[in-house]
Amino acid sequence: MVPRPFWLSYIMRTKQTETLSAQASRVLLPKLWQRLSPVLAEHKMRVALALLFLLAAKGGLLLIPFLLKALVDGLDGDAPAVGGTMLLMMVLAYGGARFANTLFAELRDTLFGRVTEAAMHRIGLQVFEHVHRLDLDYHLNRRTGGLARDIERGTSGISFLLRFFIFNIAPTLFEIGMVAGILWFNYGFSYTGVVLASVVVYAWFSFRATRWRTHFVRAVNEADSNSNTRAVDSLLNYETVKYFNNEQYEASRYDQSLQQWQDARQKNRLSLFALNGGQALIIALSQTFMVGMAAFSVQRGQLTLGDFVLINQFMLQLFMPLGFLGFVYREIKASLANIETMFKLLDRQPKVADAPDASTLRVGPGRIQFQQVHFAYQTERTVLRGLDLTIEGGQTVAIVGASGAGKSTLIKLLFRFYDPDSGTISIDGTPIHRVSQDSLRQHIAIVPQDCVLFNDSLRENIRYGKPSADDDAVAAAVRAAHLEDFVARLPDGLDTLVGERGLKLSGGERQRVAIARAVLKDAPILVFDEATSSLDSQSEQAVLSAFRELAGHHTAVVIAHRLSTIVDADSIVVLQNGVVVEQGQHTDLLARDGTYASLWQAQQRSQT
Numbered sequence: 001m002v003p004r005p006f007w008l009s010y011i012m013r014t015k016q017t018e019t020l021s022a023q024a025s026r027v028l029l030p031k032l033w034q035r036l037s038p039v040l041a042e043h044k045m046r047v048a049l050a051l052l053f054l055l056a057a058k059g060g061l062l063l064i065p066f067l068l069k070a071l072v073d074g075l076d077g078d079a080p081a082v083g084g085t086m087l088l089m090m091v092l093a094y095g096g097a098r099f100a101n102t103l104f105a106e107l108r109d110t111l112f113g114r115v116t117e118a119a120m121h122r123i124g125l126q127v128f129e130h131v132h133r134l135d136l137d138y139h140l141n142r143r144t145g146g147l148a149r150d151i152e153r154g155t156s157g158i159s160f161l162l163r164f165f166i167f168n169i170a171p172t173l174f175e176i177g178m179v180a181g182i183l184w185f186n187y188g189f190s191y192t193g194v195v196l197a198s199v200v201v202y203a204w205f206s207f208r209a210t211r212w213r214t215h216f217v218r219a220v221n222e223a224d225s226n227s228n229t230r231a232v233d234s235l236l237n238y239e240t241v242k243y244f245n246n247e248q249y250e251a252s253r254y255d256q257s258l259q260q261w262q263d264a265r266q267k268n269r270l271s272l273f274a275l276n277g278g279q280a281l282i283i284a285l286s287q288t289f290m291v292g293m294a295a296f297s298v299q300r301g302q303l304t305l306g307d308f309v310l311i312n313q314f315m316l317q318l319f320m321p322l323g324f325l326g327f328v329y330r331e332i333k334a335s336l337a338n339i340e341t342m343f344k345l346l347d348r349q350p351k352v353a354d355a356p357d358a359s360t361l362r363v364g365p366g367r368i369q370f371q372q373v374h375f376a377y378q379t380e381r382t383v384l385r386g387l388d389l390t391i392e393g394g395q396t397v398a399i400v401g402a403s404g405a406g407k408s409t410l411i412k413l414l415f416r417f418y419d420p421d422s423g424t425i426s427i428d429g430t431p432i433h434r435v436s437q438d439s440l441r442q443h444i445a446i447v448p449q450d451c452v453l454f455n456d457s458l459r460e461n462i463r464y465g466k467p468s469a470d471d472d473a474v475a476a477a478v479r480a481a482h483l484e485d486f487v488a489r490l491p492d493g494l495d496t497l498v499g500e501r502g503l504k505l506s507g508g509e510r511q512r513v514a515i516a517r518a519v520l521k522d523a524p525i526l527v528f529d530e531a532t533s534s535l536d537s538q539s540e541q542a543v544l545s546a547f548r549e550l551a552g553h554h555t556a557v558v559i560a561h562r563l564s565t566i567v568d569a570d571s572i573v574v575l576q577n578g579v580v581v582e583q584g585q586h587t588d589l590l591a592r593d594g595t596y597a598s599l600w601q602a603q604q605r606s607q608t
């Protein structure tokens with residue numbers, strides 16, 4: 001058996017891994033077209049005009065060798081000399097053709113830029129909306145830094161693809177055809193043969209080598225996303241890093257991922273060197289061949305000097321875009337890989353989706369019912385085990401239980417961030433999986449357990465509960481949430497910026513902002529998830545009285561850690577091991593002397 005040269009085995013090996021990607025790009029292109037065609041259709045005129053300018057630019061380019069030939073032949077001693085005026089005309093025509101080529105190319109890019117940006121705008125927005133539609137689970141698992149990079153690379157990939165596919169690949173192929181035809185017509189097949197052969201070899205080599213390089217490119221992108229994820233995650237957790245003096249540790253982890261990136265780049269650069277070198281060799285060989293053929297023909301008197309110049313000029317002009325074509329092909333492959341990553345994200349289906357015939361939820365009294373609800377985040381660890389719970393409309397119901405008992409989970413199911421594994425949850429008799437998520441969430445206001453804010457002013461953060469609310473309504477919500485003293489003490493009042501994730505406020509202040517938001521939203525169902533847990537007893541009393549005013553005409557679900565805050569609830573539900581173990585009013589539950597009573601006694605003891 002003849003041993004295979006090492007480069008051949010390389011190509012054969014990559015071929016196997018890359019067939020998948022070829023399949024992927026077969027699916028990718030129609031998808032891409034589906035997303036891009038509306039943008040192209042919307043800018044029909046621009047696209048048409050840009051194509052027209054493209055033709056004009058190429059026309060100017062094809063004229064140049066002919067003008068050069070006429071000039072050289074006109075100046076050559078043996079040929080009949082041309083007059084001064086004629087010469088001037090030819091020189092001017094040459095200059096005109098050169099300028100036209102550049103001008104029309106610029107016009108084309110300027111016109112088309114708008115279309116590219118519209119496409120980036122559209123797809124960027126689609127991705128953003130899509131990511132927001134994805135389920136909570138996805139968001140808990142996502143890596144923000146890497147995601148941002150993936151989206152960024154995907155949209156610029158689309159821009160690149162649009163610009164270069166339309167204005168580079170197709171026109172260059174057209175140009176090759178034209179040049180081959182012109183040479184054949186004027187000088188016979190031999191020159192055309194060399195041109196076509198070198199184009200074919202060049203294309204074959206570029207294609208193979210680029211395919212071989214794809215995984216280096218991918219490795220660079222992965223390393224890039226990873227290091228970005230590291231950096232963003234580390235910066236988001238700035239405080240934690242400081243608390244634990246872990247700057248060094250963070251830096252060394254970032255250093256590691258940057259090192260991986262650097263190594264990947266190094267391999268990528270070497271493979272690029274191989275590709276560029278090979279391409280240059282092919283171009284140089286065929287140019288040498290052509291020039292040699294032409295030079296000997298001139299010596300034999302078969303061609304004029306002008307012909308020699310024309311042929312050389314065509315070769316120069318042809319290989320310039322061809323060299324560029326190699327680059328474009330590489331970049332297009334890279335762009336496609338980036339777009340593929342982004343489209344994978346777009347193809348990801350949210351685990352929780354509206355039913356096709358989803359109706360709009362209408363809330364009357366606001367009666368909430370959990371029937372035999374089973375739920376687990378991961379199959380190995382069940383959180384709710386056949387939970388039955390009815391919350392009558394207009395009542396205030398407290399849910400208590402140990403930390404980790406599944407209280408917050410209950411609320412996430414009510415908001416339909418997750419679907420139960422079995423059982424139903426309904427509001428006023430309508431199962432929530434039959435209504436649109438929009439209409440469901442519209443009717444529930446929540447003060448969550450961990451409240452994070454946007455990096456914006458206090459006013460805008462409160463207004464977030466109802467973006468259409470005016471300043472008076474915001475002020476009323478501030479009063480209801482007992483925030484007015486706090487706001488009065490701030491030099492900038494409601495215009496104070498709260499910092500990223502609201503970290504410039506204390507936990508209690510953040511919670512009251514969340515209460516103000518909920519007040520502003522004014523939904524028929526109110527949920528408090530340990531909303532007073534980080535307040536001191538004085539603020540807690542204030543917030544509780546505000547809450548009681550609100551809860552008076554709403555259905556309210558209150559999850560409370562401190563039992564003293566919920567003694568007057570219409571009903572208290574005790575959650576344990578994923579089921580309701582006790583339900584009733586405070587005095588009844590105490591009298592029963594069960595779980596609630598022992599919880600109560602434990603808390604009473606710890607307070608005294």
Ligand SMILES: Nc1ncnc2c1ncn2[C@@H]1O[C@H](COP(=O)(O)OP(=O)(O)O)[C@@H](O)[C@H]1O
Pocket residue numbers: 140377378383401402403404405406407408409410
């Ligand atoms: N997204 C999640 N993925 C996996 N497990 C989770 C998730 N969220 C909560 N859990 C687990 O589910 C259990 C119930 O959590 P939770 O409802 O937040 O408890 P609590 O009653 O304190 O509000 C806990 O053991 C918690 O670790």
Ligand SMILES: [Mg+2]
Pocket residue numbers: 407408409449529
């Ligand atoms: Mg909780």
